[in-house]
Every structure is written in C-alpha cells, then in structure tokens.
Amino acid sequence: KAGVTQTPRYLIKTRGQQVTLSCSPISGHRSVSWYQQTPGQGLQFLFEYFSETQRNKGNFPGRFSGRQFSNSRSEMNVSTLELGDSALYLCASSLLETGGYEQYFGPGTRLTVT
Amino acid sequence: TQLLEQSPQFLSIQEGENLTVYCNSSSVFSSLQWYRQEPGEGPVLLVTVVTGGEVKKLKRLTFQFGDARKDSSLHITAAQPGDTGLYLCAGLPTGTASKLTFGTGTRLQVTL
Numbered sequence: 510k511a512g513v514t515q516t517p518r519y520l521i522k523t524r525g526q527q528v529t530l531s532c533s534p535i536s537g538h539r540s541v542s543w544y545q546q547t548p549g550q551g552l553q554f555l556f557e558y559f560s561e562t563q564r565n566k567g568n569f570p571g572r573f574s575g576r577q578f579s580n581s582r583s584e585m586n587v588s589t590l591e592l593g594d595s596a597l598y599l600c601a602s603s604l605l606e607t608g609g610y611e612q613y614f615g616p617g618t619r620l621t622v623t
Numbered sequence: 624t625q626l627l628e629q630s631p632q633f634l635s636i637q638e639g640e641n642l643t644v645y646c647n648s649s650s651v652f653s654s655l656q657w658y659r660q661e662p663g664e665g666p667v668l669l670v671t672v673v674t675g676g677e678v679k680k681l682k683r684l685t686f687q688f689g690d691a692r693k694d695s696s697l698h699i700t701a702a703q704p705g706d707t708g709l710y711l712c713a714g715l716p717t718g719t720a721s722k723l724t725f726g727t728g729t730r731l732q733v734t735l
Contacts, residue, residue, distance in 0.1 A: 513665070542723075544725075551728055554724070610715065611656065612713075612723065613668070
C-alpha cells in the first residue's frame, strides 16, 4: 500500500504571497491532519479533516486554512505569508474514524519564506 | 492546553549504551504514542499505549505508560547507530478524539 504523499517537497515563497500544499492519504484513510514543525515550537497541530469536514482546529491564525475532497485528498493554504511561516508542514492520515489514534505521516513540505 | 515535556532534549551516546527518554505531563491522556523521525522524513509510529501501567516491547525498545496515564518512558537497550533520530511522544487528551499533542522531542545520536 502506498504511503502518504505530499507535494511539493520543497517550496520557496516571498512574504505576502500565498501557498497551497497538497496531501494524498493512504488508500482507505478518511482522516487527514496537518501539522507545522519548527525547531523552536516543535510539532504543532493545525487542523484535521474527516469526510470533507473540518473536525478539529489548532491555535493558528485564519491565514491557515484547509479543505478535503471527496477522495480524501487534502490541501492546506496559507495566505499572506510571513517569515515565521517557514517550517516543515506535515500531513498525516489515519484509518480509524476517531482520527488521531495512529497517525501515518508523509515526508512533509519544507516551506521557506523570504 | 496539555503540554508534554520530554527529557532529555538531546542525548549523544556510544553504541552499546542504554538510555531512557521521559515524557511527562500534568494532564491525563487516553492514549500515548511514540514516534521516531529521521532527517527529511515524517515521524514514524513506533508504539501506542492505552492502559495505565502498560509496558510494550519492540525489540530493544521498551515503552511504559504511567499508572496515572500522565507520563511515559522509552528505554533503549544496547543502542545502535540506526537508533539515531528525533523521538517524539504524542498524547491523545481525554475527551478529544482527534487532536494529538506532541512532546517537545528528544534528539538522540548514537555513535560508533
């Protein structure tokens, strides 16, 4: 079974721009979660989607948004990029309906904001 | 906000040594997971513990969940260079089914 895939793997953007990251979960997994990982803050939860609905949200500003499609693929969008948004963005999928119970992570998208 | 503190933050040891990593919180978790992350990759799930006092073994790795389900430990016996990586604990707070709280991480380096 193919693992979680994320595209692109690397991205360089300028302050003020917006970016869209994509995540394809493991086949059959309906829950997709997004995390931001930085050296200073560690791994922080952004949001979780299940069956195209956002089920949970972390403490991030409204510039961070996401969506999930009917095939469970998910995208996250960051608008008006700031230097502090530079991070590794990880997507994780989960099989169980409750989500969060066992997460299977993708390799991440490394975003650099200049 | 439930916080998970891991100690130590960094650990550099030689092959063959034993080590223990701790994950502590003041909050109760319904389950706790341990992940290992290598450079350029996402975290990989090692184990999930759900019962207070539970002990699980994965080859040379032993995981324990505290009796009160507020803390956990990871013990590695006879560490090998392949154990090098960032170890993360993650707790599922009681009452929230899908919002994992990750620990601060322990970076382990095992040298020959």
